[in-house]
Amino acid sequence: MVEINVEATLERFRTFLIYSTCRSFIPESYLRDPGVFPERESGQGAIYVEATDKASLKKMRDITFVDAKDVLGVLYESKSGNTKLRWRQTKGMFGRVTGQASANALTNLINSGVITREYVEKALAKMAERKTASAEKAA
Numbered sequence: 001m002v003e004i005n006v007e008a009t010l011e012r013f014r015t016f017l018i019y020s021t022c023r024s025f026i027p028e029s030y031l032r033d034p035g036v037f038p039e040r041e042s043g044q045g046a047i048y049v050e051a052t053d054k055a056s057l058k059k060m061r062d063i064t065f066v067d068a069k070d071v072l073g074v075l076y077e078s079k080s081g082n083t084k085l086r087w088r089q090t091k092g093m094f095g096r097v098t099g100q101a102s103a104n105a106l107t108n109l110i111n112s113g114v115i116t117r118e119y120v121e122k123a124l125a126k127m128a129e130r131k132t133a134s135a136e137k138a139a
Contacts, residue, residue, distance in 0.1 A: 001100045002123045004085060008097050008114045010034075010071055013087040015112035017047060017076060020083075020105065022063050030057070030065050037074070038063045045079035078105060 011034055018026055021038050030036040040047040040062055051068035058065050073095075074087040085099035097114055109115045 001082065001102060002106060002120065004101050004115065005098050006096070006115055006119065007094060008087065010087065010093045010095060012113045013074060013097060016108050016114050019108040019112055020078070021047065025060055035067050035069065037066055037068050039066050044077065044081055046075065046077050048075045050074065078102065
């Protein structure tokens with residue numbers, strides 16, 4: 001698990017959500033519409049979009065597509081529970097993504113442009129440093 005703490009546009013985080021949940025079956029018109037987001041019921045694997053105005057469009061499989069206006073935040077948890085991410089608006093369409101991401105989520109975060117490969121490499125190097133320091137203290 002890698003700790004994530006980066007700035008990202010809402011559109012990039014929306015793309016991450018789509019890659020992670022419904023890329024194979026999202027209708028093309030929803031894919032092109034930046035106001036349409038996937039949501040999933042609460043519990044393990046929940047996705048929740050916090051917006052000033054939101055309307056359900058269509059339910060497909062376990063995903064409900066919603067049309068959201070003025071998005072303030074998005075909560076995402078993978079079905080496995082290994083990834084828990086939050087996008088919070090900072091200004092306009094920009095926000096901060098924070099939380100923990102699994103290897104699969106890292107791939108989707110890179111592909112959607114939320115993070116770069118270099119970010120992952122630095123994060124993994126930091127984790128390795130901490131493990132080494134921890135092991136040295138224990139010895």
